[in-house]
Structure formats: structure tokens, C-alpha cells
Amino acid sequence: MTALITDDGIVTRWPAKAADRVLVLDFLAASFEAGRDYAEREVNDILKRHHGFGDWALLRRELFESGRFLRNPLTAIYRRVEAQ
Template sequence: MDYQAELKSYLDEQGRVKEWPSKRNKGKFQKLVLEYLASKFESGVTYTEKEVNTLLNQYHTFGDPALLRRELFENGLIDRKRDGSAYWRNTQN
């Protein structure tokens, strides 16, 4: 998918998400942003919470990796151990 074209108003020149989209359009742009960010995770790799935050911080500029991590998890794009000690890309979506 060409996220750059779909998300052009939400991405800066470096491909970083500038703002969290509002819920209008039934959250379409929120879903696209989350899919874009999920695509940055390698399949089969397990990440610590700190590594997830570092990766997310590379791809957004509004300083809220916790929001993005939570949304990725709640939307089934990443999974995690119950205690939050390990995260990985959910390849079933």
C-alpha cells in the first residue's frame, strides 16, 4: 500500500506521523496510521517495550509512543505478553 499518498497530510518529509488523526471518517486515517506504523515492525522479531517506543519515536513527531503502542495493540496489529515484557508484530492481520 502507498501510505505516503494516503497519509500525506499526516506525514512530514521524513515519513514521520505529525499528528494523531481525529475519529472522523470512522477512524479511517487512524487505521491507516496504525497500519503504516505496524509495517515498520519486522515479522518474527520480539521487541521490549523500550524498543517499541524507540521504533515508534522514529516514525512520529508528536511525542506519545504510549498512545501509539496501546492503539497498535488494541487494534490487533501488534501483540504482547500479558505483563508487557515482550511485543511482536501480529502477522494474522
């Protein structure tokens, strides 16, 4: 896992293994406050600060598709889901 996330908290690449993707998504989701609304631009800005491979849209989509975020399709407002 250390090869995926630097000591500075930067995700270096999108992992091929599903188990590693779960760890990366959990790490990234922890960068957001649960229950707070985020505009898409805010989500992008936070994700840009926490990865080094230039694909924040992939990360945003994966956070949503994995159930870690909810997204209002009319307003593009995101909200982190509380971990179960």
C-alpha cells in the same frame, strides 16, 4: 493523508477520523518485523523515530488494541501480527 505523514515518514498528529487512524497504524506497524520479539523500550524507540507529536505510548497502545501487536503481559514483550 499526506498531512498526517511527512515525506520523511514522520506521523505529524494522531488523526480524528477512524479511516486515517487505520492508515497511520498500518504505516507504523510496517516499521516492525513480523514474528520478531520486541521489548517495550525497543517499540518505544521505533515509534519515537516515526512520529512528531510526543505520544509514543498512545501509538503503542493503539497498535496492541487494534490487533496489530500481541503483548505478553508478564514480560512486556511485543510482537507484530502478520497482516491478514
